[in-house]
Amino acid sequence: MYILLQQLVNGLILGSIYGLIAIGYTMVYGIIGMINFAHGEIYMISAYLFAIFLALAIMFGVHSLPVALLITLVFTVIITGLYGFVVERVAYRPLRGSSRLAPLISAIGMSLVLQNYVQIAQGARDQALPPLYTGVFRFGSAEEFVQITHIQLIIILVTVVSMVALNLLINHTSLGRACRATQQDRTMANLLGINTDRVISLVFVIGAAMASVAGMLITFNFGSFNYFIGFVAGIKAFTAAVLGGIGSIPGAMLGGIILGLSESMFAGLVNTDYKDVFAFALLVSVLVFRPTGILGRPEVEKI
Amino acid sequence: MNPAAAIKDALIAAFIAGTLFVPIVGLILDEREVDFQLTRAAIVVALVFLGRLLMTLWAQTRDAGHQANTPGRFTSAVGSVYAALEERARIVVPVLVVVLIAIPFSPLATNYLIQIMSLTLIYVMLGMGLNIVVGLAGLLDLGYVAFYAVGAYGYALMAQNFGVSFWWAIPLTAALAATAGCVLGFPVLRMHGDYLAIVTLGFGEIIRILLVNMTKITGGPNGMSAPRPTLFGLEFTRSAKEGGVPLHEFLGIAYDAKYRYVFIYLITLAFAALAIFIFRRLREMPIGRAWEALREDEIACKALGINHTTTKLSAFTLGAAFGGMGGVLYAAMEGFINPSSFTFIESAIILSIVVLGGMGSVMGVIIAAVAITLLPELFREFQQYRMLVFGLAMVFIMIWRPGGLLKVRRRTFVRGDMPAEPAAGAAD
Numbered sequence: 001m002y003i004l005l006q007q008l009v010n011g012l013i014l015g016s017i018y019g020l021i022a023i024g025y026t027m028v029y030g031i032i033g034m035i036n037f038a039h040g041e042i043y044m045i046s047a048y049l050f051a052i053f054l055a056l057a058i059m060f061g062v063h064s065l066p067v068a069l070l071i072t073l074v075f076t077v078i079i080t081g082l083y084g085f086v087v088e089r090v091a092y093r094p095l096r097g098s099s100r101l102a103p104l105i106s107a108i109g110m111s112l113v114l115q116n117y118v119q120i121a122q123g124a125r126d127q128a129l130p131p132l133y134t135g136v137f138r139f140g141s142a143e144e145f146v147q148i149t150h151i152q153l154i155i156i157l158v159t160v161v162s163m164v165a166l167n168l169l170i171n172h173t174s175l176g177r178a179c180r181a182t183q184q185d186r187t188m189a190n191l192l193g194i195n196t197d198r199v200i201s202l203v204f205v206i207g208a209a210m211a212s213v214a215g216m217l218i219t220f221n222f223g224s225f226n227y228f229i230g231f232v233a234g235i236k237a238f239t240a241a242v243l244g245g246i247g248s249i250p251g252a253m254l255g256g257i258i259l260g261l262s263e264s265m266f267a268g269l270v271n272t273d274y275k276d277v278f279a280f281a282l283l284v285s286v287l288v289f290r291p292t293g294i295l296g297r298p299e300v301e302k303i
Numbered sequence: 304m305n306p307a308a309a310i311k312d313a314l315i316a317a318f319i320a321g322t323l324f325v326p327i328v329g330l331i332l333d334e335r336e337v338d339f340q341l342t343r344a345a346i347v348v349a350l351v352f353l354g355r356l357l358m359t360l361w362a363q364t365r366d367a368g369h370q371a372n373t374p375g376r377f378t379s380a381v382g383s384v385y386a387a388l389e390e391r392a393r394i395v396v397p398v399l400v401v402v403l404i405a406i407p408f409s410p411l412a413t414n415y416l417i418q419i420m421s422l423t424l425i426y427v428m429l430g431m432g433l434n435i436v437v438g439l440a441g442l443l444d445l446g447y448v449a450f451y452a453v454g455a456y457g458y459a460l461m462a463q464n465f466g467v468s469f470w471w472a473i474p475l476t477a478a479l480a481a482t483a484g485c486v487l488g489f490p491v492l493r494m495h496g497d498y499l500a501i502v503t504l505g506f507g508e509i510i511r512i513l514l515v516n517m518t519k520i521t522g523g524p525n526g527m528s529a530p531r532p533t534l535f536g537l538e539f540t541r542s543a544k545e546g547g548v549p550l551h552e553f554l555g556i557a558y559d560a561k562y563r564y565v566f567i568y569l570i571t572l573a574f575a576a577l578a579i580f581i582f583r584r585l586r587e588m589p590i591g592r593a594w595e596a597l598r599e600d601e602i603a604c605k606a607l608g609i610n611h612t613t614t615k616l617s618a619f620t621l622g623a624a625f626g627g628m629g630g631v632l633y634a635a636m637e638g639f640i641n642p643s644s645f646t647f648i649e650s651a652i653i654l655s656i657v658v659l660g661g662m663g664s665v666m667g668v669i670i671a672a673v674a675i676t677l678l679p680e681l682f683r684e685f686q687q688y689r690m691l692v693f694g695l696a697m698v699f700i701m702i703w704r705p706g707g708l709l710k711v712r713r714r715t716f717v718r719g720d721m722p723a724e725p726a727a728g729a730a731d
Contacts, residue, residue, distance in 0.1 A: 035500060035501070045327065048326075048327060048332065049326055049327070051332055052326050052327075052330050052332055052337060053326070055332065055335055055336060055337045056330065056337050058335075059336070059337060079322060079323065079326060082319065082322055082323060083323060086319060086323060090698070091698050091702075094702045095701060095702060095705055098705035098706075099705060099706070100443075101437070101443065101658055101662070102658075102701050102705040102706075103701075104443070104500075105654070105655060105658045105659070105697055105701050106697065106698045106701040106702065108651050108654070108655070108694075108697060109655075109693075109694040109695065109696070109697025109698040109701070110694065110698055111694070112648075112651070112690055112691070112693060112694030112697070113691060113694035113695055113698065115690075115694075116688075116690045116691040116694065117327070117691060118327060120687055120688065120691065121327050121328045121331070121343075122327065122331060122332060123331070127332055128334075129335075130335060231647065235501075235504060235505070235508065238501055239501065239505065242498065242501055273512070273516045274512065274516065276508060276509070276512055277509045277512055277513065279505075280502075280505035280506070280508065280509050281509075283501070283502065283505055284490065284491070284502055284505070287490070287491065287498055287502065288490045288491075291498065
């Protein structure tokens with residue numbers, strides 16, 4: 001029973017991270033219909049940036065941890081967002097309007113570039129961060145208990161805050177309206193005076209910012225990372241996006257949480273080695289029975 | 304020319320580059336400290352500044368002056384050379400085949416060179432297989448390496464457990480990989496194309512995870528050995544296993560390890576040629592036309608009565624069969640396989656061979672396969688930068704020529720053009 005509850009908590013944390021990364025995939029796919037393969041690497045870069053800026057802040061004598069974290073957060077989000085912007089500008093924008101495969105190959109190339117660039121610059125070794133907060137809440141008796149670390153609570157809190165902020169941005173601002181219009185019909189939005197290129201750039205920046213929040217949170221929680229973490233996180237998050245219905249932002253979050261929960265349940269109750277196999281099998285079965293994902297709307301093809 | 308604007312533009316680019324590169328290149332994480340290496344970052348930023356400046360100036364001169372269209376010139380040059388060769392195919396192809404057969408017998412060919420060439424030919428074959436799936440049928444397969452792994456491990460396991468020989472393993476693993484492709488493709492191919500990409504990607508990962516974790520069967524990360532091929536039962540070892548006869552004893556010549564490399568090279572050459580032949584024939588056949596038609600307009604094809612599921616499935620299955628055979632050849636060449644040869648990077652390499660070469664093109668895929676396997680070997684000293692350069696090449700070739708190096712011109716029917724050989728398809 002307690003194992004089940006503990007895995008529920010772990011799954012929720014993992015799912016929040018997947019959901020945050022999945023937003024980048026789902027928004028980009030919704031707006032230009034491509035799989036942004038380099039997105040996982042953006043997440044990986046944000047983990048590095050987080051550790052670097054935190055170490056810098058502490059070296060320069062910021063002794064209060066919350067202040068240091070806040071400074072780090074701001075810098076990491078801005079620079080990761082810039083990475084998202086530049087990747088789109090360099091690798092995808094020149095290919096707009098060409099075949100469907102060209103931007104995908106370019107994205108795979110960009111993903112290799114980012115991965116190897118970080119590996120060459122920062123070294124291939126695993127990086128580790130010391131545990132920053134060690135506080136824990138425990139429920140249950142002394143032998144059997146469910147524990148939630150303070151960091152895990154912060155993760156859930158930050159995820160909720162960023163989701164609410166994103167929701168406000170998309171549904172209640174003129175920028176968000178432009179985003180939605182571009183997603184529905186790019187040509188029409190263009191005709192109505194929306195600078196769709198700028199909207200697409202914005203979507204890449206938002207996606208990268210969300211991924212950077214995820215990267216910071218996961219580094220904050222586990223403390224270890226290397227240049228290769230982006231690949232697996234990337235495919236898992238894309239799986240989450242498809243699971244929830246690609247193109248739908250609430251779907252990405254829901255898909256992430258379902259994937260995280262079922263994966264950690266499987267890992268806790270059945271077998272850890274095959275949890276990735278389980279995640280993909282889940283994806284295939286969802287696609288067979290509900291091809292548009294959980295919240296996706298069926299696609300109507302016009303002739 | 305407007306140098307001031309160009310400099311301003313380059314300064315903006317340098318500023319952005321500085322923001323991006325200083326933290327990652329200039330501040331190196333070392334345990335809990337940060338190691339400052341700002342000169343490295345400064346060099347990178349300076350390079351970006353210069354590169355952007357030159358690019359803008361070049362673009363300005365081009366706009367002001369004549370419209371030089373290099374990609375077009377390139378296409379027509381390569382196209383006309385290729386068309387000229389194509390016209391003399393009866394001479395060119397046999398000469399090429401003789402040269403390729405003769406290469407390993409020349410004194411210059413070292414074992415290393417022969418092995419690299421065999422690997423290139425395996426990639427040509429894999430490229431042809433994936434070309435059916437991606438180039439002709441337009442199905443994006445990101446987990447092609449799974450079928451390659453099924454072939455390689457299928458051969459190793461069959462040889463170990465049932466004593467299946469190399470020559471029997473080729474058709475058996477081709478059937479095995481085709482079955483795997485059929486089982487995977489059937490539920491997915493009915494759906495929208497993009498889902499196929501992620502499902503095949505997931506399938507590739509599943510196969511790799513199974514290979515790593517099923518330690519008792521596959522040897523896990525340590526891998527397993529695969530037997531070498533034999534020629535009518537003659538082995539290529541110094542001393543034969545029980546009952547076997549080594550080739551050099553049979554022929555009464557001195558033992559040389561080179562024979563084995565040459566033999567495998569000739570096998571891969573034969574299979575690559577077969578793959579090219581099959582690919583070219585398939586493209587002309589009704590099924591090939593159906594694949595291409597389906598790629599262009601699925602709804603129209605459905606309306607014309609083409610069963611889109613079985614048509615796509617046939618492409619996917621055939622591609623998988625090629626992948627399986629490629630896997631057997633790889634396992635037989637290396638003599639040893641482990642899961643690290645079957646990662647996503649491998650799928651990406653094969654896919655980029657197809658896309659960089661030009662989807663649906665035969666010559667383009669051959670050129671790309673040669674370039675992608677040989678160039679890294681030439682730049683072994685820059686090993687560290689190999690994958691970085693490879694990624695950059697993928698991005699820039701796509702920007703420069705989104706259709707691949709040799710873009711396939713579609714066969715078109717022109718009225719009054721009927722009696723002669725249609726000129727279209729000249730660039731393959």
